[in-house]
Amino acid sequence: MTDAACTTALGDSRQSTWDGLINNRSAIRPVNGFSAPFSGKLRVAARIDDLTSSRRHSRVFSLIDRVLAPFSAVPPASRLITATTKAGIDFFERRRLGETIDSEDLLLASIAHHVSRRLDISGPMLNISAACASGTLAVGKAAALIATGLADSVVVICADLVTDFVLSGFSALKALSPGPCRPFDRHRQGLSLGEGAAAVTLMSGECARRHGRPLLGRILGWGASNDATHMTAPDRNGKGLIQAIHQALGVAGLSPDDIHAVNAHGTGTIYNDQMEMIAFDAVFGQRPLNVFSIKGAIGHTLGAAGGIETVIGLESLRRKMIPPTTGFQVAAQGVGDRVSMSAKPSESRYMLSTNSGFGGVNGALVIGAAA
Template sequence: MDGRRRVVVTGIAMITAAGMDKETFMKHAAEGRSGLRGTLLFPTDKLRTDYFGETPKRYAYEIQAESDESRTEQIFGDLAEELLRDAGLDAARLADLDERAIFSFATSVGTNDYMTAHVKQVLPDSVSRGNLHKLPPKLGIRGATFVNTSACSAGTTAIGTAFSMIRAGLADLAAAGGVDPLTEFSTYGFHSLQNLSALPCRPFDRRRDGITLGEGGALFMLEEREAALSRGARIYAEVLGYGLGNDAYHPTSPDPTGQGAYRVMRQAVRQGGIESAEVDYVNAHGTGTVINDDMEAKAIALLRPDCRVSSTKSLTGHCLAAAGAVEAAATALALKHGSVPPTAGLDEPDFEDAPLRFVRGRAEPVRLRYALSNSFAFGGNAASLLLGAHVDRDEASPEQPRSGFARPESAPR
């Protein structure tokens, strides 16, 4: 071991179109059942599609009075309650940690409902404000708060930020993740870019034609490993490293060579102290657009072409800033339960020059050791998170990698 503090996942809360909790998500993922369907939240007659990843619970869509909670706050409230329960903690205990407990959050359109209500003159001028200041008190967190808005890589960056703080000894516990709601504002933005799919998105398929927007979010409870073990916490996975970078190529289009995506995956793998040949699974950004999927397939093939690959956006839709958190949660659950979620709707993979081992149709049972969760965003923002299956031992043997995980004899080096 290299002396750095180890960071583990002790709680996961998920709300997506594929289920209001992680158990329902895993059940639907096992069956390859997508949650993409029509929406009644707003008119879709002027859009190319009426398919969205709306949550099963009917959260209020618009603020009608000063006392109303925004859709972001409603979703976050349910996630926060589930996260505390799942981690075996409560807000009072987190408050007792004072500055040692931190909050790292991601959103893209989380405050737009207040602005919309103000523009529509539903609320007086004095109520034209954001809502993110209301979130940490729901968890009892008194330490540093970070809000990341780096578009669709923000959820992954939020988790990476929390990981770095704990690993460096600047915090002992963090709630990290993201929430984004479905809105007309974001929908018409993507419609103007002409990249909404007419049908439910089908990442990496030869017939793919764009994204399907989703909503919801996910929260992680991250803790320093020794503290988690001392309180008998259940551990889902270990966070080993993450990579951040920028394509520096185009405001909305990724570098078609895949080099930017490859760099952040390589950075995450190196920070985690493993070899790229040891990555067993990549939860791809996999939006379903022609350009994104093409460049990501090239990038993964550069890293390790024979690892398993899937895109859970085919189950949940693209949750914007929350996407990275949702997909990291799916990745941690895959490690914990030995079940790789599939890409729904993937009938004809389109990458003869970058053949990959796509998981499609139904979940694939397999023992995983290491997995990456990718996020690539507008502005060239790129992020990748490396997670590992947790091993309950203090020290690794000489045959094990620096991260402290067992290496089967058959594993490539």
């Protein structure tokens, strides 16, 4: 990886998001202007309030332009992979209210076309829409294209919004926490949604040297699987996630003993957090392991989650620090001392990042430090 940026409700940059995480701040707060029938008294989400929209463009393009603001130029022939679950879903809502809007913004491909114009790249484009594992699978796909010699440079852009439609859907599933989510906590009650975006450039070593790009870190391994169990609930025994983790470790040429830090999906729902810990036990046994989730700070950013977590994983390895899990207080059954409400120093050279989503999809990445 030669470039990495993220925009979240904690801040517009990788630095500001990291500062918020390490200081245990949460951007999840009461929101107004939504009609979704929330469960509980509080209406909370991690929104980026100053994103703009117009008759021609969705708020998602304001979000993408913001994450790309510090981004370096990329080779014109770079491939582009985007990850989103709903793209310009806010335009769908406005159209339903009778507004005249640009229907192109409703298409998932609209993000890819916007980014290709913004970065002036002409390579092949692909969008991955695989629920909450979209970002992780996009980064893994980019790494695989480079590893197999099918590409020298791949740009990955991940983005999703919080809207009435999205909130209503999760509310109907009774998946929303009445207050800010509490990943891996005994008293967790559900997830909190968030807005965010990530941008990552991956290059082959030769391409990076040719263009004088710095090495930020490496995607060493990737894996994907499907539980084939339920439309919205994960397999209770974590079999699909276990398979994805073993795939990623196999591609990386590492053993479970090489992993000491995990950037988990950690949504704060009863079944996801429970399933992840069962999977981690199956892969890593009962040995010490630093597990953290950033969703208590920035909310669940859906298709952008895996991309943002890749960027934060890089930052964690670079700074040799494990951020706290915001919202965590009392360990749930099976969590033990793996999750902490405080930041911890770490000498780990590798980090596992996992995501799971509706339809039973699972994704796993092994991220390696730059040096």
